Amino acid sequence: MLTAARKCRLALALNQAQKLPLFSSAASADASQQPSPPRAGPPPIQVSLTESAGRGVFATRRIGAGELIHTAKPFITHPSSSALDRVCYLCLRKMAIRANSAAGGSFCSEACTLQARAFYEIDRKANWEEFDEYCRINGLKYPYLAKRLACMVIAGVTSADSLNILQPENLSTNMISEMGKECSLLRNAFMSTDVKHEHLAFLNDEWYINVLARIRINAFRIELACGSYEDFLASAAASVEAGAAVGNAVYILPSFYNHDCDPNTHIVWVDNSDAKLKALRDIDQGEELRICYIDASMDHEARQRLLLGGFGFQCQCPRCLSRD
Ligand SMILES: [Zn+2]
Ligand SMILES: [Zn+2]
Numbered sequence: 001m002l003t004a005a006r007k008c009r010l011a012l013a014l015n016q017a018q019k020l021p022l023f024s025s026a027a028s029a030d031a032s033q034q035p036s037p038p039r040a041g042p043p044p045i046q047v048s049l050t051e052s053a054g055r056g057v058f059a060t061r062r063i064g065a066g067e068l069i070h071t072a073k074p075f076i077t078h079p080s081s082s083a084l085d086r087v088c089y090l091c092l093r094k095m096a097i098r099a100n101s102a103a104g105g106s107f108c109s110e111a112c113t114l115q116a117r118a119f120y121e122i123d124r125k126a127n128w129e130e131f132d133e134y135c136r137i138n139g140l141k142y143p144y145l146a147k148r149l150a151c152m153v154i155a156g157v158t159s160a161d162s163l164n165i166l167q168p169e170n171l172s173t174n175m176i177s178e179m180g181k182e183c184s185l186l187r188n189a190f191m192s193t194d195v196k197h198e199h200l201a202f203l204n205d206e207w208y209i210n211v212l213a214r215i216r217i218n219a220f221r222i223e224l225a226c227g228s229y230e231d232f233l234a235s236a237a238a239s240v241e242a243g244a245a246v247g248n249a250v251y252i253l254p255s256f257y258n259h260d261c262d263p264n265t266h267i268v269w270v271d272n273s274d275a276k277l278k279a280l281r282d283i284d285q286g287e288e289l290r291i292c293y294i295d296a297s298m299d300h301e302a303r304q305r306l307l308l309g310g311f312g313f314q315c316q317c318p319r320c321l322s323r324d
Contacts, residue, residue, distance in 0.1 A: 043070030045289060053258045053313075054167070056288045063283040069265065072275045074249035075162070076152070076215075077222075078144040079105065081136065083246045090116040091272040092222055092247045108272075118155035119148070125193040131185040141248055142215045143182045149211060150186060150203055154195055160202035166255050168213035170312055176209055183208035217311055218255045219248045224269050249273045259311070260290035261303055262319040267291055290317075300324060 044063055050056040063069060079087045085098050089105035090112040105120070107113040128147075135143050152158045171179075183205050190200055223245050254267060254275050264283050267275050283289065294306050300323050307315045 045069060047253070047256050050258065050288060052316075055256050056258045056290075057253075057256050059283050059285055059287050059289060061285050063279045063289075065279055065281045067279045069277040069279055069289070070253075072251050072254050072277065074251050074273045074275070076145050076148050077247055077249040077273050078141075078148050079247040080141065080245050081132075081144075087246045088112050088272070089120060091274070092224075092249070093272040094224065094246065118157055119151040122151040122154050122190075122193075122195065123148075125195070126189040127192055128189055131182075131189050134182070134185055140182070142212060142219060143186065145215045145219060145248055145250060146182075146208060146211050147186055147189075150190070153202060154190070154199050160207060163211055163214045163250070165252060166214040166218045166250075168210070169217040171209065171213050179209050179212055180205050182212075215250060219250050220254070220267065220275070221245050222247050222249055222269050222273050224271060247273065249275075251275055254291075257289060257291045259293045259307065259313075259315065260317045260319070261292060261296055261315060261324075262317065263290045263292040263296070265289045265291050 044059055044061045045057050046060050047055055048058055077090060077092055079089070079092055083092075084105060087094055088108035091108060093108040093112075095106070095108055105123075107116065131143070131147070135141070149158070149163070153160045153162075183203070186208065187200065187203050190203070254277065257265065257277075264280055264287070265277055266280055267277055269275060277289075277291075279289075293311060294303060296303075298306070300320060304315060304320065307313060
């Protein structure tokens with residue numbers, strides 16, 4: 001059984017971050033009075049190999065505490081089932097008017113409508129009753145991201161192997177056998193539509209397992225911060241609504257950030273699924289940028305257990321080495 005905390009990169013929420021000594025008093029005061037706009041130009045980061053953790057993201061110049069390092073658009077999104085009728089089908093922005101969930105979702109703007117039109121049409125054609133029921137009974141959320149990706153592939157907006165750039169999870173035989181059922185429900189939903197069979201050729205067990213192995217350790221649970229963009233820049237005023245997960249999303253660049261239990265960077269979502277990577281403290285040129293995949297307030301043993309079970313590595317960050 002999947003659990004949110006165990007299987008997704010629950011990025012450090014703002015309200016947790018506030019418990020940490022993030023900013024010098026001078027920096028906080030400046031930020032709250034006059035939020036500075038993000039600097040222009042390319043983001044001050046590069047992806048390179050680390051000594052022991054594969055790829056990582058590094059600062060190409062000094063980055064100041066509180067600075068917005070970059071914003072990343074999601075590659076795949078899906079609203080959580082409880083938020084289906086109140087967030088945008090594509091960008092997960094909250095909408096003032098409740099959508100008709102029977103119509104399969106709705107959009108916050110013309111831009112989202114246009115961007116998603118092709119795969120939204122595919123999605124609407126299929127009958128998701130059995131698929132939804134299975135996911136609901138088993139408490140599954142990641143199959144929805146695979147479903148969205150399948151709609152995108154069928155619509156021709158991305159290729160079937162587009163997630164291969166991301167690290168996969170090592171799946172147990174048990175997990176693999178459970179995925180066969182999910183895949184056949186997904187395939188069946190499309191079979192009843194007029195989608196040509198050759199456009200479904202990619203959708204076999206091997207594709208599904210390969211995709212889920214990547215989604216499971218790279219998906220982020222999206223919790224929108226309350227407040228404005230200015231609140232976000234000032235940070236002190238922004239917070240995350242309790243239990244306000246609006247959906248899940250997969251990103252490419254943010255997935256290259258390695259983990260640290262005492263991170264120098266965090267991810268926040270202000271009003272939609274665009275991920276904003278923000279420096280939690282001053283970062284030197286050449287320093288690796290790291291985020292926390294789990295709830296950083298947990299104790300040493302709980303963190304070690306979660307990271308090994310959910311992400312397959314033994315954390316050797318300075319905080320863990322000091323057994324804090
Ligand atoms: Zn939208
Ligand atoms: Zn650690």
